Amino acid sequence: MKRKVYYAIALLLAFTLALTACAQAAAEEPAAVESENTQPAAEEPVKIGVYSVAWSPSSINMIQELIKKFNTEHEGKIVAEFVQGDWDGAENYITAGVAGGGGIADVIEYEVNGAYSWYQQGFVIDLSPYITDEVKATMPDELWEARTADDGGVFMSGTVTGSYLLIYYNPKALQAAGIALPAEGEVWTWQQFMDNAKLMTVDANGKHLGESGFDAGNVVQWGFMPRLDNEKIWEEGSLYAMQATGKPLIRKGDDGKWDIFFDDAAKDALKYYLSVIKEGITPQEAIGLTGSSQDEAFYQGQAAMVERDVFNVAVLHDNYPDFQFGVMTIPMDTVNTYFQDPTNGQGFVIPVTSEHPAEAAEFVFWMQEPENQAMWSKALTMSPVNPKAMEDPLIADNPDFVAMKFYKGIEKLVKSEICPNQDEFVTTLYAPTMMEVLMGNTSLDDAVTLIKATSKDILNQ
Amino acid sequence: MANRSLFKKKLLPYWLILPTVIALIIFTLYPLISGLFYSFTDIKFIGAKANWVGLDNYIALIKGTVGSARFFAQSFWQTIEWTISVVGGQFILGLITALLLNRDFFGKSAFSILIMIPWTIPSVVMSLTWQWLYDPFYGLINFYLKKWGFIEKYVTWVGQPNSEIWPQVIVGIWRGVPFMTLMLLSGLKAIDKELYEAAKVDGANTLQQFIHITLPSLKTIIVINLMLTTMWWWNSFDIQKIMSPVNSLGYKASTLPILAWYESFQWKHLGKGAAISIISLLVLLVIMIDRVRQEMRSVKE
Incomplete structure (x- = not known):
């Protein structure tokens, strides 16, 4: 038994020595090469x-x-x-x-x-x-x-x-509804946009929203299909509000504290944006819609217009190379300026x-x-x-x-300071409350009152 | 020499469990203790300064009405609803499947393989697949339900504030049935066949055999299984997170782990997020300790 242990130790020592010798030789090798070569080695990139x-x-x-x-x-x-x-x-x-x-x-x-x-x-x-x-x-x-x-x-x-928010339209749907394709730089007002979307909301019998005999339960093409989840309701709603007022919704007030400011112009823009389901131009299914599902609905002709960031142009080209679509600016009642936040x-x-x-x-x-x-x-x-x-x-x-x-x-670049508690405010208060407006469970005025009641507490915690 | 050998023998088990103990200290004990400490501080993220705030985070969550506290109670009850529904569904389906697989029938091998598939798919892939299946416009579920006349209009199954929790519960059940089946099947295989033969001789029908032989014999394995799956599904995160839109707190599938994630990583309130996790852990411990104690007592008896 003892002898076996000695053999094992001896073997281990020999192996270690052999390894050390090899390592030493390897370490010395470059030095030998270097001594032969008087030029310094070229620097590696x-x-x-x-x-x-x-x-x-x-x-x-x-x-x-x-x-x-x-x-x-x-x-x-x-x-x-x-x-x-x-x-x-x-x-x-x-x-x-x-x-x-x-x-x-x-x-x-x-x-x-x-x-x-x-x-x-x-x-x-x-x-x-x-x-x-x-x-x-x-x-x-x-x-x-x-x-x-x-x-x-x-x-x-x-x-x-x-990013810039765009309205993507299907030219065939516009033409079928008798709407002229938007000229370069043409901007629709909110009312124009809603009216055109109604014309393009068509049922299985080819009747459009507002026409007598229109079957709201059997719509085959919706006028407008935005993505309406909690994130988009904030991102896009606040963007519309900012275009109307030139100021970010969340900013510091005169007292130096963070708050949300619903000016009348901001409320007008939000009123339009949050009424798309109530007006019948957007299906209830748009709430929680994924981006790929929205793209597919647009491609298949179930949506005449969708609202997406400008980057989606490349995505649509990638995914649907044969699809002909057009892009135009978002609806705005005042078109002198497009306010862009440089921190985006x-x-x-x-x-x-x-x-x-x-x-x-x-x-x-x-x-x-x-x-x-x-x-x-x-x-x-x-x-x-x-x-x-x-x-x-x-x-x-x-x-x-x-x-x-x-x-x-x-464009006018308007820098907005970032409130550190903005995400929590949006997720826990703004978005769920505005979602209730979108679903027709409460009015925008009541939602604004509810949000204003505790907005400062969250934003300044 | 004899003493040294005895000493070595006595030490051997400790050496063997040492790697596990080290791993437990690093990956379980340390995060647990640091999480407990963080829950009493206002730390924003790992590495940031932590000021002691006592029970403020807990009080804010339980009593508060702003921020995440608005959703704490709701998320708490939804976690209970989620866990009971998923674990309950898994148990019932798992038991039925295990009983089936305990019998001989044509195609049993193929069925055994099929039943294991949900367990082999990565949870992210599985959640995304189910999300697509539930898609209001292009999901297969709506397509076939409409085609067969069960629905007139497409239904939005998940992702809306008023969407029910059960479409996601189905995913949870689907995911967990294979594990439950395997465990129960191993229990069924261990039951002495003679017990059934004796019962048959005594005139017991199949239901009576199930109630008086199968269930009591499976009791220990059922309890262990239910404890394990309760822990796992109480802490489940990926299915609810992936199948819900961004910022969907307050939706019916929003549970405590989701709320803790928002607080800790999305809003950088690590202290409050840790408090949510500690409360969640305590509730789980209370349930589990009671169950373990009862089980130990019954084993002793």
């Missing part, structure tokens, strides 16, 4: 990971193409590698990466408000040291401000500005764990150059942060960008 939240096929292809272009232009210096991310997972990705001290990409794509929160939590670096005058000129001051924290730190670069955009951040922040910054600001901006914006059908990109043929001659160009022509 720096590798950086780029975490992108691109999700549609065209945008995934484009970001990969852009990364390839970047690598070609920076050959021998920087190699960017694509990391497929997703909107829902980005927060966990950076949180886990920072907590774990690394192992994540050097560049992460996200949206401005979320990135601001990351900066406050110390997850991302201040980009200021990398912003030269040349870089500064690639984005309007308002967009830089929206990406600058109270301490002066720039927490994010820019890729695209906030997207861009790139560099996490504090990055070992190559300078090279990462090189990539994020390279993406702000006009040509790259145009390529990226075209794939997303979203507005580039660099105004010069709008002149690029990829965008300038592109019919998908007509409505967006109109918006940009009348």
